[in-house]
Amino acid sequence: MSSPDFSPVTVIGGGIAGATSAIALARHGFPVTLIDEQPAAGGQIFRAPSPYARQTVPPNHEFSGGDALRQKLAASPVDVRFSTRVWGLSPTLTLDLIGPDGIDQLPPSTVVVANGATERFLPFQGWTTPRITGLAGASILMRNGGTLPGQTVVVAGSGPLLFSVAHQVLELGGKVAAIVDAGHRSDWLRLGAMLSLDPARLTQATSWMLRLQQAGIPIHHRANISAAQETETGLLLTVSEMDHPERRHVYAAEAAACGYGLKPSTLITRTAGVQHRHDHVGGYLEPVTDVAGRTSRSDLYVTGDAAGIRGMAVARLRGLITAHAIAQDRRVISARTYETLTRAPLRRLRRLEAVSRRMLPLMNAGSVIPAHLQDETIVCRCERVKAATLRSAIEAGAEDLNQLKAWTRCGMGPCQGRMCEDSARGLLTAACGNTPEEAGSFTDRMPFFPLPLTAVTGTFAYSDIPLPKAAPL
């Protein structure tokens, strides 16, 4: 065996996958830097609660699990950079950062991308009112802030987060007016049958469902919110049945939480130019990885939900396996040691993955919605682009997302299309009959999010500006 390579590793994202990976990498002897935008590790699920939330939210697995992870990380030699975000990267993986001390750069290193998932949102008439939040956003507000989005809430969208959020509303003393699910009831029953493979999830799901049933909350399957109207005290929400559009139900609520499942955050992996593929079951783009998170670039690994949505338990296992794989690739451990270390985690991973994959169609149950958007519905909130504008650009010949963006500004705003990309793609594929691969993805540009101009310029005098030579006369 040639000599081991202990050059630095940078982990982007301090959630379960990233923090687990960072700790294991440090144990293998690598100098590890962990970057996370939050003030503490934990990611979305293990996010550190506010002091108020610790008092108001009943003790739960997420708090205790998160605290244990944070303690382990603090005890490790991992160099942590919290409240720090990656706003750009070079082809050689120099990372552009902005943190409490302004702009900084991290020289090229092996990068482990563990930046998790983004919630998919699909628009409807009137969705831009502040009384409507994402499911993930509502969950953070309640679990980590101890605050209800409203006293009465309609919970809508698809995937398991629906029931988790509804349960959290009840836990904080709120009322759930209705649960609106894009999925089939039979899909949930089939999933229930598989949960025997994952006892932890089975126990949790059963207790949520019992509680929701006891509260007598109406549940609509194969349905979606088709319009929201603001009233003096809140919202009037129209719920339409997807197979019988004429059947409508109207609910009054103070707020609505709506989200259509998760998709991997691909901003960094796309910019780094690794190979991606469309997962047609999940309805999202994901980086092509092997089981250990290796990509088409030898200096970039992807782990956790960023490599495809599989949930918390799989994220932890993936983080661990990725760390061992890097150790093997760098000749720090032998192939044999790798096998020994990963045998049990891989076995578990395979069992849990079967359940996770069954969740994907439930999360993606809203995929047919964009094709039927009303012309007046705003698709891109940042640039206020309506469905009708997209349709007329498509008619003029825009057949992929980037031409659609260039001609309508859809996706050009501060969020870089994270909110509207799925609905614009759905609308495009429905109108042109092309595939998601042909429709493509918005090209990501730096900075990944708006930067204060003064963070770029710093303190300077006119003579500090390296003026290029004059343009030709």
Add this chain to the structure above:
Amino acid sequence: MTPTLQTRPDVFDTVIVGAGVMGATTALFLARGGQKVALVDRQDMFRAASGVNAGTLTLHMTRAQLIPHAIRGREMWLDSASWLGEDVGALATPGLSMAFTEAEEELLRQRARVRQDMGAPIKVVSPEEAVRIEPGVNPTLRAAAYCALDGHIPTYRVGGAYARALRQAGVTIIENSPVETITPATGGGYDVRVSNRTQPVHGRRIVLSTGAWLEKMLGWLGYTIPIRCLINQLVVTETLPPVMGSVLSIANGLLSLKQFANGSVLIGGGWQGEGNINQGGTRVIPENLRGNVRLAQYVVPRLDEAQVLRVWLGLESETPDAMPLIGALTPDDDAFVVGCVHSGFTSGPYMGRLLAERILGGNPDLSAFDPTRFSTPAATGPQS
């Protein structure tokens, strides 16, 4: 358009390679002149320089010799409804070019003088007068050159407008079709072979309007003209309250600064990124990002409230004498080129119209842009 497999070759009066402002304008006027025209592009139309440039209408930064053309191009943009079929939102504003040092002031006066001689209504004004015209500028300036005939266009609106006009005029648009070879066809004209069609697109004549890719394609026709590819950086901010109303630049031409109707500020000026068009991929040079944005903030101090929303790079092509290539490449008058025009977005529509006029039998004065001035075609003639 989704490329389809063709079994029979398509035959056109003119095949235009490169669907940016110049190629598309040429196509539009040729089709209106009665020709059957195809417009081919390696990607979607208006996605290269014509889709990502700063949208500046400027006489300050245009090469002095091109001032008359830039004035005509600017007029066309401001009047796009009459010839393109829709108003693309071009806005006439004053333009101010500023000097902050003694050397810059000297340069400013020199550049203003040669532009005045070419017909640009530019005058040098005092710092007080500059601040009166544009209250947002840094009052420590030494002098400014004022031009009443500047302005800007929201670039993104242009591509869609051209697409509609071209379809209406009956132009066949062949997108996402990289051209692999152009060869003289037996019996005259040229075969343009594109990567996703089995049969070539045949034109009785061809027009090359491929910007940064002209060097390679002119090579196919036997011309060796080194064309420099500039990789220009652009920075746009989030929307902010009005901080300026004119197009601002500095004496050496390396800044363009304007605020659009929606409140976003666009910072350009030709600061360079790095990359290679043949290998693909361009990237921002961090020091140049910082330099460009510092210059903008120095000129308009209130930009310190702004958020940088996006940075991108666009390609510009330049000949050894920095003058355009417009005209016939062959004695048979069956191959033409249009491109490498400094501040090409300002004068682009006019240049495209001139070439169409020339192809349709007119005789516009293109002598200063003769593409054969650098070399005669290789002795063997066009390569096959």
